[in-house]
Amino acid sequence: MGDKYSLEKLKEEKKNWEETKLNKVLSKHPERYEKFYTNSNIEVERLYTELNVQDMDYLEELGFPGEYPYTRGVQPTMYRGRLWTMRQYAGFGTAEESNQRYKFLLSQGQTGLSVAFDLPTQIGYDSDHPLSKGEVGKVGVAIDSLKDMEILFDGIPLDKVSTSMTINAPAAILLSMYIAVAEKQGVSPDELSGTIQNDILKEYVARGTYIFPPEPSMRLITNIFEFCSKNMPKWNTISISGYHIREAGATAIQEVAFTLADGIAYVEAAIKAGLSVDDFAPRLSFFFNAHNDLLEEVAKFRAARRLWAKIMKERFNAKDPRSMMLRFHTQTGGSTLTAQQPDNNIIRVTIQALAAVLGGTQSLHTNSRDEALALPSEDSVRIALRTQQIIAYESGVTETIDPLAGSYYVEHLTNTIEQKAREYIDKIDKLGGAAKAIEKGFMQQEIQDSAYRYQMEVESGRRIVVGVNKFQIEEEPPKGLLKVDPEVGIMQEKKLKELKSSRDNIAVGQALKELEQVAKTDDNLMPVILKCVKSYCTLGEICDILRKVFGEYKASITI
């Protein structure tokens, strides 16, 4: 970096310092541990100097914001221009209740919506399906048909907000419903902005809400890519997610590696389907986790950005700079929250949110303190949102771009994470790509090993979790937790019955029949799904047809 004096001299001085000053202290007061590690088990040296980054070429590896390789950020002004989107993931119970929560969040200064769906919706079952019992409205809102979606966004102008939907296997259906609701509001698809998660590979790896086998699932995804490239230029067609991979126990390195490997698989699938890379790649977006190891996390985001840019340019010959930009949403780490002394979670979330902002995130969800106990209450959600606002408006870290660049430690970590992630990606390539690696259980095994090691480190006390294995107290059970009305399931069932008796069932039958026919061809499924949705076919009915044609995925990977 600088060259006022030679690196040789620095090396010499450092050695001098170690031999005189340092060793004297060490001999009297040994350090807390023999070796130190990051959260992801990267060994941490005592001191970082220019020597650790001496081979780094500033222009090649860091560059400038908004320019390749985007290490310093994807926009030239970053938060000096516009702050990140504050987007709290929310949804529970019925569409009516969730609609109320969205309006509350928007009134509190939130700038984008993020919809959580319940598990039956995510797995393509209607609320009255036997497997839905006990699950309706629990981890998100229950959506059975366009009717529910109309209620969900009632009074929310869809041309004004951007909406992110955490939906994967049935993403095409929920996107179609969103388009249909917008049309009723007089908003055309090309005006809509938002994101669907639409990332099936990580469902097989870590999150578990898959429906169909990989091949038809990948088809649905590329169908969406194609449809949106023509009709929805402002829509993010996928959010390639490391979040759940990390939650399942992966390290920061594995999070980057497996997410980008999945990304490579999607790009390859789309190219194979006949799309040209610069037509769809600008609308790919990413979703990462933020954990407690502040500087490692910052380095992770920077490394991911640089590595993706290189992959898109070198591997896929992307020409459009936007194809090379890794834009990402961040959520703070749910698995780092503790049920013990839940208020401590506010501090954890602050550190994690800070990491995301210092790492240049485009949008952010901050977890609520009570999420290890239940769905978040309104009070807790407000504190979580305020945490973002305090970072944005009071901490000062937003006033300059990528403020930790040039930190010897952060740059060194960025390099290390990039390099180790690349090694993983090479390994995955050798296994035949992400889909094959998942089929073989490679990613799952690596993640489980990390999860188990982490747990054992906590239990041995080598890793300290405040309030869990140190600084415990006797606690009263927490009060004011949110409870989902157990009647939600019954209400949804009633609504379904009403719907089925009031809709045009002949049109429904025809639409479903057409869906079955198209599913058997190679044609794009989006138009016919849109047609089904508009005739008020239920989510379950649509998925049942697709299950019939595509089959169902059965997980086979064990421990």
Add this chain to the structure above:
Amino acid sequence: MDIIQSVLNGDKRSIAKLITLVEEKSDDFINILKKIYKYTGRAITIGITGAPGSGKSSLVNKLTRILRTQNKKVGIIAVDPTSPFTGGAILGDRIRMQDLTLDEGVFIRSMGTRGALGGLSRACYDAVKILDASGMDYIIIETVGVGQSEIDIVKLADIVLLVMVPGMGDDVQAIKAGIMEIGDIFVVNKSDKDGADRLVTEIEMTLDLGSSKNSWKPPVIKTIATENYGIVELSENIEKVLKHMMQDDLLNVKRKSRIKQEIISLLTETLIENIIFRYSEKIDMLIEKVLERQIDPYSAMEIIISDVK
């Protein structure tokens, strides 16, 4: 009702409990086994072995479903290795047979190899008898093809299916000596992968080499278990092989040698246990002498044997 009668009636809870008694070598388990033995011998036992990840459990799942369409009752024993260090095991084969769980005519039991040094435990042999007595038409035993268990499977099964996968490094040359001989049917699973046809050819060539004395050659079947491809052919070939074995009396020869082996191994185990128990003091003393080189281990053995006589 006593456990024997319930097992004979096919009561699943009793079958399960009796297998546990056998696994735990609980008091009286031998007496129970003695009583049910006369009801065994009716089931066909199929052993399935192959490398980890070759898709054995999926094959078992699909094969069972075909047998169920013929209204056959199927017992499945899925064996996974026990850790020699902790004695624990993760028994995960069931995960690929989930859709059989609620089928009345199917019983699935996962077993660890327990103390059997990588081979099949005694309890596994006895579990087969229990399932047999309970009225199963077919009993499928699935073992991971590592160590001793794939050789042991011959002692347990009427028919052995050897499962291989292209490109998993189990080219025929690489397969341990003695393995090719145990297969009555060779299954090339995941046969949509590159190299499937080459693997089939290699297997067939190797079988040609070894089959001079006998005109019968084990069939080689291509399958893709997860897609149900080749499973009907596989089940037809199982019937074919069975028919052939019955015609040439091979099945009886096989079963006879299995009984012989069982009696011999029971004898060996019991005798040795007895001797070690009865002469433990003497053995300890002899160990000291061998250690001090006053005598050698061979002489020590002879001393004990002469005492036994």
Add this chain to the structure above:
Amino acid sequence: MSCTKTIRVLIAKPGLDGHDRGAKVIARALRDSGMEVIYTGLRQTPEQIVEAAIQEDVDVIGLSILSGAHNFLFPRVIELLKEKNAQDILVIGGGVIPDEDIPGLKAAGIAEVFTPGTPTSKIIDFIKSHVK
């Protein structure tokens, strides 16, 4: 001859929830403490869980749910065990389970509920001391 019984445990995820990190970590920890663990994977119905537990003759069923469906699914497992006359099988549960739900689950017959942050050693000890 072995003198102590090998404890057999079925680890299951009832319902639609796909978060299996905890279930898998616990499965491994139980294995490493010398138990035989049957892992049945995701999306199991209570009927499947109970039938598998009976065929495997397990001593313990460990249920993990993070989706909030525990109040329905845990008691359902107990109910089915009773129907099948298999209530001697110890049932424990874990996951994101609010404290106020725990008394109800215990009254329904769940022997113990382990919430986030519980060391695996505590679960192992509980099983070892409660399996006869």
